[in-house]
Amino acid sequence: MSSTTATSGLSRARRGLAPGGSGASPGRKSKLSAQTTRTFFWLLLPSVVLLVLIHGYPLIHAAVQATHDGDLLQTGNFVGGENFASVLSSPAFWKAAQFTLWFTIVGVFGSWLVGLGLALLLRTKIPAGNTFKVLLLLPWVVPIVVSSTAWNWLVATPDSLIPSIFRGLGFGTPLFLADPTLASITVMVFKVWVSFPFMMMMISAALASVDTTVYEAASMDGASKWQQFTQITLPLIARSTYISWILMTIFCVNDFPTIYLLTGGGPVSATTSLVVLAYRTVFQDFATGPGVAIAFLMTMTLVVISVILYRQIRKSSVE
Amino acid sequence: MNVQSAATRPFSRRNFLGLTAAAASVPLLAACGGGSATQGGGGGAGGTVKFWDMPWATPAYNDSAKKIAEGFAGANNAKANYQIIQWNNFYQTFSSAIASKTGPAVSTGGGFQAFQFEQQGQIAYADKVIEKLKSNGQFDDFLPGVLDPFKSDKGYVAVPWQLDMRVFWYRKSLFEKANVALPTDWPSLLEAGKALKKLGAFGFATGAGSGNNYGNHSMIMMMVNNGGGVWNKDGELDLLNDRNVEAIEFVRELVSNGIVDPAAVSYTTDNMSAQWKDGKAGFGLFQVNVPQRVGDTSGDLLVADPITGPHGDKATIVFPNNIMMYKNTPSQDASEEFLVYYLGQLKELWKQKLMSALPVFKSITELPEFADDPNNVKIVKDWQPIAKTFAAQGSTLNANLAALDGGQALNQFSQSILTGQAPDAKTALQTFQSGLESVLKK
Numbered sequence: 001m002s003s004t005t006a007t008s009g010l011s012r013a014r015r016g017l018a019p020g021g022s023g024a025s026p027g028r029k030s031k032l033s034a035q036t037t038r039t040f041f042w043l044l045l046p047s048v049v050l051l052v053l054i055h056g057y058p059l060i061h062a063a064v065q066a067t068h069d070g071d072l073l074q075t076g077n078f079v080g081g082e083n084f085a086s087v088l089s090s091p092a093f094w095k096a097a098q099f100t101l102w103f104t105i106v107g108v109f110g111s112w113l114v115g116l117g118l119a120l121l122l123r124t125k126i127p128a129g130n131t132f133k134v135l136l137l138l139p140w141v142v143p144i145v146v147s148s149t150a151w152n153w154l155v156a157t158p159d160s161l162i163p164s165i166f167r168g169l170g171f172g173t174p175l176f177l178a179d180p181t182l183a184s185i186t187v188m189v190f191k192v193w194v195s196f197p198f199m200m201m202m203i204s205a206a207l208a209s210v211d212t213t214v215y216e217a218a219s220m221d222g223a224s225k226w227q228q229f230t231q232i233t234l235p236l237i238a239r240s241t242y243i244s245w246i247l248m249t250i251f252c253v254n255d256f257p258t259i260y261l262l263t264g265g266g267p268v269s270a271t272t273s274l275v276v277l278a279y280r281t282v283f284q285d286f287a288t289g290p291g292v293a294i295a296f297l298m299t300m301t302l303v304v305i306s307v308i309l310y311r312q313i314r315k316s317s318v319e
Numbered sequence: 320m321n322v323q324s325a326a327t328r329p330f331s332r333r334n335f336l337g338l339t340a341a342a343a344s345v346p347l348l349a350a351c352g353g354g355s356a357t358q359g360g361g362g363g364a365g366g367t368v369k370f371w372d373m374p375w376a377t378p379a380y381n382d383s384a385k386k387i388a389e390g391f392a393g394a395n396n397a398k399a400n401y402q403i404i405q406w407n408n409f410y411q412t413f414s415s416a417i418a419s420k421t422g423p424a425v426s427t428g429g430g431f432q433a434f435q436f437e438q439q440g441q442i443a444y445a446d447k448v449i450e451k452l453k454s455n456g457q458f459d460d461f462l463p464g465v466l467d468p469f470k471s472d473k474g475y476v477a478v479p480w481q482l483d484m485r486v487f488w489y490r491k492s493l494f495e496k497a498n499v500a501l502p503t504d505w506p507s508l509l510e511a512g513k514a515l516k517k518l519g520a521f522g523f524a525t526g527a528g529s530g531n532n533y534g535n536h537s538m539i540m541m542m543v544n545n546g547g548g549v550w551n552k553d554g555e556l557d558l559l560n561d562r563n564v565e566a567i568e569f570v571r572e573l574v575s576n577g578i579v580d581p582a583a584v585s586y587t588t589d590n591m592s593a594q595w596k597d598g599k600a601g602f603g604l605f606q607v608n609v610p611q612r613v614g615d616t617s618g619d620l621l622v623a624d625p626i627t628g629p630h631g632d633k634a635t636i637v638f639p640n641n642i643m644m645y646k647n648t649p650s651q652d653a654s655e656e657f658l659v660y661y662l663g664q665l666k667e668l669w670k671q672k673l674m675s676a677l678p679v680f681k682s683i684t685e686l687p688e689f690a691d692d693p694n695n696v697k698i699v700k701d702w703q704p705i706a707k708t709f710a711a712q713g714s715t716l717n718a719n720l721a722a723l724d725g726g727q728a729l730n731q732f733s734q735s736i737l738t739g740q741a742p743d744a745k746t747a748l749q750t751f752q753s754g755l756e757s758v759l760k761k
Contacts, residue, residue: 073439157594175581178738183585263528264528264531266528267737268740283410285726285758286435286721
């Protein structure tokens with residue numbers, strides 16, 4: 001074998017080519033890569049342009065509004081970070097942030113727990129299981145305007161059904177929407193009620209993909225039901241769980257109608273979340289800059305939370 | 320040379336990209352084209368006046384208003400088209416449309432909307448309309464004082480077309496059952512409230528839940544009823560005046576005595592109506608046409624007399640809803656001609672009993688369809704003459720009132736009073752004033 005042939009063979013081997021294969025010269029390969037890149041670029045360009053128009057323009061416009069003292073019609077004067085500073089130094093903002101935090105925690109984990117419980121229950125063989133599944137979806141399917149009106153009539157006045165039941169049981173007449181603490185709890189329970197079907201469906205789908213032989217093997221190894229749940233079920237549905245948490249976190253933080261239709265953010269701001277505060281600041285106080293600044297702060301917080309949970313998804317995938 | 324026909328030539332990447340670019344440009348070009356179609360969009364094409372109206376009453380109202388608007392036939396073949404704008408986010412709807420030059424030429428809208436858009440240079444003054452109303456006799460037909468709040472230094476910002484009054488209503492049978500006289504002043508209001516409470520009814524019915532501004536209006540009404548108000552005569556914030564403090568202390572007294580429903584703070588307007596219908600509300604501030612609204616036309620719900628404040632003042636509040644013209648119009652003459660025409664046709668709406676507000680024209684108040692209801696007559700006779708706007712103690716409306724009406728500061732204030740959370744009237748008013756100052760345009 002000549003030295004030239006040996007060098008060529010090593011070179012081909014390094015490039016991962018079999019003997020006799022034609023291969024392409026490095027120059028040709030990089031040329032193809034550049035062309036491919038250009039093709040991708042041109043193929044993507046229309047979508048990118050549309051995305052920029054649909055998302056980028058409003059975002060830039062909102063950024064302009066957040067840094068100016070104008071209104072919905074006029075940009076006004078540039079005020080830099082003044083709107084952000086005034087929002088961050090406002091007690092109303094922090095009160096709303098606190099409520100949003102609790103609303104999100106209860107909304108995400110409350111609906112997840114209820115959804116998980118029902119998904120596990122529906123996995124067992126119960127009569128008319130599919131009918132129950134459809135019925136349990138109703139809170140999610142029914143328009144929020146309808147369900148909030150129904151809830152309002154259930155709890156709003158001292159003579160509504162739920163306060164009447166409480167009174168009948170000797171618990172006095174709770175003012176579910178008029179007492180600040182009770183109103184907060186009512187709104188959170190309403191959110192859980194509206195959201196659990198979504199969680200139930202996500203978890204049901206994840207559970208459906210779990211191989212039942214895993215449980216049989218665990219049983220044979222003497223694992224208890226609780227151990228099977230904590231050591232098999234939860235880890236196997238972890239990826240789906242994290243995704244549902246991300247989505248529900250976004251749903252809760254951005255949830256306007258659930259709160260606004262039921263309480264309007266009251267009484268005395270007890271149920272004012274950040275999105276309600278942003279809405280009221282822009283459309284009731286006509287203070288566009290501070291309102292948009294609140295929305296920006298919400299978006300940034302949501303991005304951070306989403307990134308953290310997304311990392312958890314990747315981690316659970318690796319595991 | 321190998322020449323292939325176009326049909327047999329392979330579809331190259333370059334061709335594909337070209338086609339993609341062409342396809343992508345279609346919506347962009349269409350979007351650009353759309354701009355020219357709506358240019359001068361205030362009126363659309365061919366001298367058509369675009370009239371935007373709100374759902375002021377049942378859908379039958381909008382059907383009737385549409386018929387009136389579309390019956391307009393002006394000079395130079397001018398016409399009008401009619402569009403309903405929902406109350407949800409209405410200000411944003413108007414703002415976006417005006418900013419993109421696709422807004423109306425003439426519209427109804429929020430009570431202070433005309434002043435907001437005037438501040439932004441979008442409103443066409445109605446002075447020529449007023450001149451025409453003077454020449455056709457309609458000017459003298461206005462109820463006293465309804466036009467004055469719209470006159471600014473530069474001209475008439477809008478023209479009123481209906482009055483959303485706040486008046487006291489009562490349920491006659493409850494007062495008879497409680498064997499108590501109708502309130503004529505604050506002490507008797509307190510006494511009547513105590514008597515009604517024994518029957519499980521409330522003597523100062525109100526509500527401040529989602530979308531319900533009656534709680535806010537009750538607070539301002541009581542201030543105005545005591546000779547106070549949010550502003551002083553020069554239009555400056557004046558919430559901490561003695562009359563306001565006294566009025567709010569009195570409301571706190573009503574709350575602490577259980578004369579205000581403890582759940583009122585969360586009541587929507589529907590909840591409030593239900594309280595009236597169910598006989599839980601004995602006396603309280605509400606709008607025109609309450610029997611029709613709550614569904615009790617038995618004659619048991621009646622308009623009360625205005626009550627007198629401790630210093631002899633007697634007043635209520637009114638929201639003069641108005642029609643405004645915008646600068647972006649196909650023809651200002653057509654806009655004015657349409658507005659004069661529309662004002663002349665308003666009587667049809669009251670003839671058909673579609674309105675839950677007072678008319679602004681005396682001739683309409685004299686229509687049998689309106690005057691047959693003694694409650695209407697009483698409101699016109701006893702309440703309209705003492706009605707003041709949200710600008711009280713001042714008289715001219717302005718853009719700042721939009722931030723007051725329905726704004727967070729007033730809402731928080733009302734709710735803090737109705738829940739009894741406010742430690743005292745002065746502190747609550749101080750917080751209200753600070754909140755309002757932070758959002759008012761300097």
